[in-house]
Amino acid sequence: MSGAANLVAWLNLAAAGDAPAFRSLYDATSAKLFGIILRILHERGEAEDVLQEVYTTVWRKAAEFDASRASPVTWMATIARNRAIDRLRSRASRPSSPLEAAADVRDERATAEDLMVAGDEARRVTAALAQLDTRHAAAIRSTYFEGLTYEALAEREGVPVGTLKSWVRRGLIRMKGELSA
């Protein structure tokens, strides 16, 4: 709990121009955000550019952070994910080889180690996903972690786009239902 609370304090201080607090915030969160961005973009140099954009944005928009609307980590991770996806979409075409796709698919399963370090909330979400059809859960993970469009994932999985959308949307609504049950 003190982790998230520290982030709130640092964000509030950064909003007032406190450079040391901003550095603390960076040290505590940059590996996580870089991991999220790299997962979407793969290319390291591009991911570094995006990470720089993300923290510049966090510094400038720290005063807009509203603890009643999002946790500090979710707020920052959302900025990172969105910037990475924006960058991905602005590419003419995404380099993708069968080998890379195969590696991605294997990555989508949470390992036991992942789950040990994950928080309670993450365990609940993972458990809720595990209730779904395996292919539906995998489609949700692929869109979320890799930033793939429905169209790109449908092509990769060899299913109609409408079918894939249906899997993902129905799956997420069921997942949300499990979480609030």
Added chain:
Amino acid sequence: MTDDLTPRPPELPDDEALALDYALGALDREARLAAQLRLARDPAFRAEVEGWQATLAPLDDEITGVAPPASLWDRIAAETMPSGAPRFVAAAPARPSLWSSLGLWRGLAMASVAAVAVLLAVRPAPEPQAQLLVATLASDKGAALLTATYDASRGAVILTPAGKAQADGRTPELWVIEGDNPPRSLGTIDIDAPESHTIPAERLKGLKPGSTLAISLEPAGGSKTGAPTGPVVATGKLTGI
């Protein structure tokens, strides 16, 4: 893949589907741009998106963190804090002599309360030139316990807990010391509560740079004498920005 004849799930209205698709990151470039434009002007849609973002966010824990190269911080610092134009003046620690003379520093139970950081921003909304005041309250070690920010729309300072304090049944109370005057109470606060606390604007009147803020642990309900009676767990000086 051209076969797209499967209908949308009938139970999900278009707007909600769009919010879900956007939060998940599944929209193509054009649809994504349209959703972003809508986010900026449609609070209900934004709330829907934020709901899905919060639902999905715990999945981020499954992603292995990757430390960025050390040079990246230098790039960020160069862009956000150009040298020669520091935006922040670090708040000086409170003068120990002041509190020593008040007899409050002795016998403090500091182990349970490691540090308190308070940011106190006083800026009346209608005056663009109004002064911004910041205080960092800290003891000598540990994590931040508390942060405070000024909410112009409510005309008050909001204190947000940033750590865990062991008040042992006592009530934390916030004080300000202006010049040689005795400490003036800004009211009791609840360091442990997850919600924000608000200090009415009238209590904040007259806060100036150089004033010292302090938090002491008082009997339930706060000090009965009008002066701090319990251990002082953190202090710091207000600094103008």
